[in-house]
Amino acid sequence: MTFRELLEKYRAGQASEEERALVEAELEKSEAIADYLAEQVEDELGTAETQAPAGEVRHIQKKMNRRLRRTAAWAACIVLAVLLGVRFVASPLVASLYYQPNEKGFGTSIEGEPDTECEAIALDLTALYSLTAPGNTVNSVTARPEGFGRYILTYELRDWLTGETDQISGTLDASQTGGWVRTFGSNFALATMESIADWGNLADSSNGQAAADYLAELPPTSYVAAWLHFPEDLSTQELFALEERYAWKEGFTFLWAGVRSGEELLPGLVGFTMSGAPFNSIAPSWEDYPMFNWYQMRAEGKYYSGAAYAQHFLSMLSFIAGRPQAENALAWGQNFSAVLDYVEEHGVQVCGVLVYAEAPDLVQMWERGDIDGISISTVLPYRYSAEGGQYSW
Structure with a gap:
């Protein structure tokens, strides 16, 4: 003008x-x-x-x-x-020329209708946290433009276990490689991943036995958040069968599955949310990315299954792999296109899971040989001690 x-x-x-x-x-x-x-x-x-x-x-x-x-x-x-x-x-x-977090027009409402107000940043953060930083759900995302590809990014994370919220805010420079998901993710799951370095250490039988012995000494009401490693990789159908086997145990919840993402990559650093994890209503086109979140499954009258898990993971992964600008602006050290190529060739193979369970149930799982590694993240006195957490969803 x-x-x-x-x-x-x-x-x-x-x-x-x-x-x-x-x-x-x-x-x-x-x-x-x-x-x-x-x-x-x-x-x-x-x-x-x-x-x-x-x-x-x-x-x-x-x-x-x-x-x-x-x-x-x-x-x-x-x-x-x-x-x-x-x-x-x-x-x-x-x-x-760079990542545009406020791009609109390709979201989907809970009813499956196009949501023209859904902004890209909400979809991108939802996918990235679900794939790489389990333990939190992303809520209320805003990106205020400051000019020349700079934004004030603000969003809320809600902890799965405790229900506590964490407000994240800072300057997003879309022209540079960002570390929002890795830098600001304060959840215990990511910290545990980094501390064990790889699934190989978690699978060390002596470490697993020590963790099992520690769990056996806890009061039986103790509620534990733990990473579990499987003796052999499981297909999503085998994973679902294992989840069903423990579904009758009160409070035993499968939340996130780590997927083998490459021969040379650290397996388990990419994965998908399971039936026990909370999720938001944000999703792209149901037709293009089916089962991106579980609202679609409920709306279509379907049930959790191994096939649904595989589709959910592949939709999340293919969505973010198709958005390299978002990947660069928000995450560090990931190559989702390479992971997608590996998974499409070798299938979705699950190395381990994040679970919440009472201590005796985890000990039983170890003794049955269903797992060969345990890494304890958090121990609560009993299931309901985290008001606003898992049992307030």
């Missing part, structure tokens, strides 16, 4: 508050410049008054004042045009 057009809007009373402030500031600046230049000319002409008739001096002074004001007005127009160009042209153009 040119300054003349903006000025017409201002004169017609149609300018926004921001536009009014911008015009008034430039007009005030132009008037100040004109007054200053006029004073300089008057000083220069002061001497000439003694050497020329008064009428001629006044004529020259008026003519110079008009010329100076015209020049000042043009200068103000040029400055304003530059500012408006930077604000409304250059900044959006630069931002369009």
